[in-house]
Amino acid sequence: MAMQTDNIYVLPGDEIDPAHIPSHPKHPLRLGPGLRHVPPSDLFPTIAGQLVTDRRKNMIWVESNGGRYIPAVGDLVIGSIHHSAADFFYVTLSDYTSNATLPQLAFEMASKKNRPQLHSGDLVYARVSLANRHMDPELECVSPSTGKAEGLGPLSEGMLYSISLGMARRLLMRKSAEEGKVVVLDELGSAGLAFETAVGRNGKMWVNSKDMKTVLVVGRAVTETDEKSLTVDQQKKLVRKLVKEMA
Amino acid sequence: MTTTTTSEPEALLSHLHSADGSATFSYAGYTIVGAVNGPIEAQRRDELPEEALVDVVVRPAAGVGGTRERHLEGLLQSTLRQIILVTNFPRALIQITLQVTVAPENEYVNTKVIQANTNLPILPALIQTAILTLMSAAIPLTATLTSVVIAAIAEEGSTREIINPTVREVEKSCSLHVFAFTSHGDLILTQSEGEFTMKEWEDVLASAQRHCCPSTSGDVNMSDDLASGADFGTFTRSVLEAKIASDLYWK
Numbered sequence: 337m338a339m340q341t342d343n344i345y346v347l348p349g350d351e352i353d354p355a356h357i358p359s360h361p362k363h364p365l366r367l368g369p370g371l372r373h374v375p376p377s378d379l380f381p382t383i384a385g386q387l388v389t390d391r392r393k394n395m396i397w398v399e400s401n402g403g404r405y406i407p408a409v410g411d412l413v414i415g416s417i418h419h420s421a422a423d424f425f426y427v428t429l430s431d432y433t434s435n436a437t438l439p440q441l442a443f444e445m446a447s448k449k450n451r452p453q454l455h456s457g458d459l460v461y462a463r464v465s466l467a468n469r470h471m472d473p474e475l476e477c478v479s480p481s482t483g484k485a486e487g488l489g490p491l492s493e494g495m496l497y498s499i500s501l502g503m504a505r506r507l508l509m510r511k512s513a514e515e516g517k518v519v520v521l522d523e524l525g526s527a528g529l530a531f532e533t534a535v536g537r538n539g540k541m542w543v544n545s546k547d548m549k550t551v552l553v554v555g556r557a558v559t560e561t562d563e564k565s566l567t568v569d570q571q572k573k574l575v576r577k578l579v580k581e582m583a
Numbered sequence: 584m585t586t587t588t589t590s591e592p593e594a595l596l597s598h599l600h601s602a603d604g605s606a607t608f609s610y611a612g613y614t615i616v617g618a619v620n621g622p623i624e625a626q627r628r629d630e631l632p633e634e635a636l637v638d639v640v641v642r643p644a645a646g647v648g649g650t651r652e653r654h655l656e657g658l659l660q661s662t663l664r665q666i667i668l669v670t671n672f673p674r675a676l677i678q679i680t681l682q683v684t685v686a687p688e689n690e691y692v693n694t695k696v697i698q699a700n701t702n703l704p705i706l707p708a709l710i711q712t713a714i715l716t717l718m719s720a721a722i723p724l725t726a727t728l729t730s731v732v733i734a735a736i737a738e739e740g741s742t743r744e745i746i747n748p749t750v751r752e753v754e755k756s757c758s759l760h761v762f763a764f765t766s767h768g769d770l771i772l773t774q775s776e777g778e779f780t781m782k783e784w785e786d787v788l789a790s791a792q793r794h795c796c797p798s799t800s801g802d803v804n805m806s807d808d809l810a811s812g813a814d815f816g817t818f819t820r821s822v823l824e825a826k827i828a829s830d831l832y833w834k
Contacts, residue, residue, distance in 0.1 A: 349726030382723035403721030
């Protein structure tokens with residue numbers, strides 16, 4: 337995907353070498369997170385991170401790991417219900433931020449008569465449908481075009497783990513093993529454990545399984561990979577160790 | 584003639600788990616732990632409709648904060664909100680807590696203890712900690728800052744400038760100046776106390792500029808003693824590059 341010559345690190349306010357900015361005859365230049373456009377044509381990084389460009393799609397962004405989750409449209413997030421009102425659920429995406437709203441009818445097959453009963457503390461897997469700095473974010477648990485849930489909706493049972501935003505992004509990559517260099521989940525699966533996970537872009541991971549031991553092993557493997565920055569080989573070793581301990 | 588106290592700056596990034604961003608910075612006898620939380624929900628009565636509220640809390644090494652800390656908070660707040668992109672987060676709060684853990688030891692002269700009776704010498708360390716912490720929390724900024732404190736001492740008719748003076752030298756100085764510059768080379772903060780003429784202030788400003796932004800000030804004179812002081816710009820860059828590289832080890 338991302339084409340890369342070598343690692344370019346930027347600090348806020350640095351000048352970006354025009355040679356690093358992709359130019360494409362057809363597509364307009366798309367700016368990802370961490371960049372600021374100062375009209376007419378200046379481009380400045382706003383966070384410290386690694387400059388990544390994709391010349392094929394004509395995109396440029398700054399990759400970093402830290403910070404608090406800031407909602408963006410289309411992100412898949414795991415929220416916990418704070419309280420519910422007549423038409424909305426109020427959902428917490430991260431601590432101490434204002435709640436996101438989730439309309440009670442934004443679920444698959446929901447109608448005035450038949451709407452999900454969610455209580456304070458319940459978890460939902462949702463997509464951010466509106467994110468705007470002047471308004472609280474809005475969520476949905478249904479695809480607006482097909483009316484299907486597509487895997488979104490209330491998450492019952494299971495356990496919630498906090499992971500770093502970078503780890504969440506790696507797990508959500510389409511090819512997380514090749515591009516994100518994270519193989520713990522694949523390894524745990526091929527070791528014969530049966531579990532399901534949901535990863536929220538807001539730094540949350542939900543794990544469920546019939547066997548409580550499996551839930552704990554999966555959660556521990558992923559948080560340890562995240563905290564100790566394990567490489568692919570170390571992840572495989574960790575999984576072997578955890579599975580052995582479990583048996 | 585100029586002299587500097589030599590001590591290498593040190594920093595540790597993102598070491599506090601429950602804060603969004605954190606840094607510990609040690610330099611010139613000061614060690615400061617900084618933590619940033621934000622953007623978070625501001626209290627209704629504090630929130631600003633068009634921009635984020637920047638809240639700076641300075642805690643001293645011993646005891647509870649007083650007027651001295653409130654003064655420093657005021658200076659830091661007005662400096663930092665100019666480089667934080669506050670309009671990106673209307674109605675939110677960005678909270679910056681700076682805890683001084685080590686302050687330079689007092690020196691004894693003729694069995695009498697010399698205590699810093701001025702607020703200014705700690706400012707560069709506070710500013711540097713705040714910048715590192717904000718970058719650790721990935722708060723969008725327009726630029727980074729570098730700052731310096733300079734004491735001017737009158738000697739035989741001429742004035743001698745000392746970068747990062749000791750408590751003793753501050754006591755002897757006739758004027759004390761703090762400057763902060765953005766990474767674009769713009770002066771963003773200036774605080775002075777004591778007696779000085781406009782000419783002296785301009786001279787001190789010129790040496791501060793040479794010290795803080797060596798590349799933008801035009802005449803680069805590396806043989807100058809001023810260049811031997813710690814270059815915060817290069818330091819910040821190397822610390823963050825190491826941090827980013829370890830965060831993105833999988834790339």
